[in-house]
Amino acid sequence: MTTENGKRLQDIGEFGFIDRIRKGCVVRPRNVVRPIGDDAAVFTPDADRLTLVTTDLLVERVHFLKERISGEDLGAKSLAVNLSDIAAMGGEAREAFVSLAIPDSIAVTYLEAFYNGMKELAAAHAVNILGGDTTGSRSDLMIAVTVTGSVPPAELLRRDGARPGDVVFVTGWLGDSRAGLHWILEGTSDLQGEDRELVRAHRRPRPHLEEGRFLAAAGGVHGAIDVSDGASSDAAHVASESGVGMRLFGDRIPVSPALRNFCARNGHDPVRFALAGGEDYVLLCTVSASRAEDIARGFQNRFGRPLHRIGEVIADRRMELVRSPGTVEALHPEGWDHFKKKPSVGG
Numbered sequence: 001m002t003t004e005n006g007k008r009l010q011d012i013g014e015f016g017f018i019d020r021i022r023k024g025c026v027v028r029p030r031n032v033v034r035p036i037g038d039d040a041a042v043f044t045p046d047a048d049r050l051t052l053v054t055t056d057l058l059v060e061r062v063h064f065l066k067e068r069i070s071g072e073d074l075g076a077k078s079l080a081v082n083l084s085d086i087a088a089m090g091g092e093a094r095e096a097f098v099s100l101a102i103p104d105s106i107a108v109t110y111l112e113a114f115y116n117g118m119k120e121l122a123a124a125h126a127v128n129i130l131g132g133d134t135t136g137s138r139s140d141l142m143i144a145v146t147v148t149g150s151v152p153p154a155e156l157l158r159r160d161g162a163r164p165g166d167v168v169f170v171t172g173w174l175g176d177s178r179a180g181l182h183w184i185l186e187g188t189s190d191l192q193g194e195d196r197e198l199v200r201a202h203r204r205p206r207p208h209l210e211e212g213r214f215l216a217a218a219g220g221v222h223g224a225i226d227v228s229d230g231a232s233s234d235a236a237h238v239a240s241e242s243g244v245g246m247r248l249f250g251d252r253i254p255v256s257p258a259l260r261n262f263c264a265r266n267g268h269d270p271v272r273f274a275l276a277g278g279e280d281y282v283l284l285c286t287v288s289a290s291r292a293e294d295i296a297r298g299f300q301n302r303f304g305r306p307l308h309r310i311g312e313v314i315a316d317r318r319m320e321l322v323r324s325p326g327t328v329e330a331l332h333p334e335g336w337d338h339f340k341k342k343p344s345v346g347g
């Protein structure tokens, strides 16, 4: 007899699976005409707003190792990376679509946990899960998530608006996720306290949707991106899209106490480590110098933590890192490029 734990998708069938997961997918029914279950999902977009669409494809052994991440964490993270892209555009996230290619070896309980993790994060941000597709896969699990969002036209944040003289900010600590990945690869069974926080930063990134809306509505934000490849890479993306350069200050790079200790114990330069770390999913933005102080103060009041001022936009198209007064190093984009680098194992 097959136990519940041992059940595979072929035991319950695609329709049986959809029946199991569809509960709790619609959390904001007002604009939904047809949810999961028809030939196509139907919803009304938000009037007078631009529609944002983002999609991400996650492949086992390229982006994650299934054995090293729980179903809940993988589900939540697969949605979080898309929500982070909506946040980077200043938008509110609205509808999500989730497609999976599922190898025979995966237990239904893992897939249900995957959806539970995803639904929990979706509900926290009033995002409906309105559809998707499931199919078989020969060996690897593949996850394709598409998310729509909406933003008032005047509040759209983009990568290409940074101007010389702008102040560069980030909305949270950098590098924790990279240190968490280190522990996931080394083994996490006997980790304590703050090292567990680092692992959590990698497995359960928090999309900065509220921070993105705050920045978009504040006015004066010229360029924005979410930090997924590593802050030095993502800063360089904004600079090159905008036709400018950036000067970052090493002593301003926000490094958490946990990461500072991790770097001290493992012989890393915390500034370089934090700037090269991928999958932070905080936002990096450039703000008109005349608005910078106001926005930073408003951010502190609203969120109870600082908006970190890490640098400035310069007219010269180069990336610099100031280590101490008078000591300037070239800042080479470092971080993840899935066509060049090893897998970002762990999700």
Ligand SMILES: [Mg+2]
Residues within 6 Å of the ligand: 084, 085, 088, 225, 226, 228
């Ligand atoms: Mg992005």
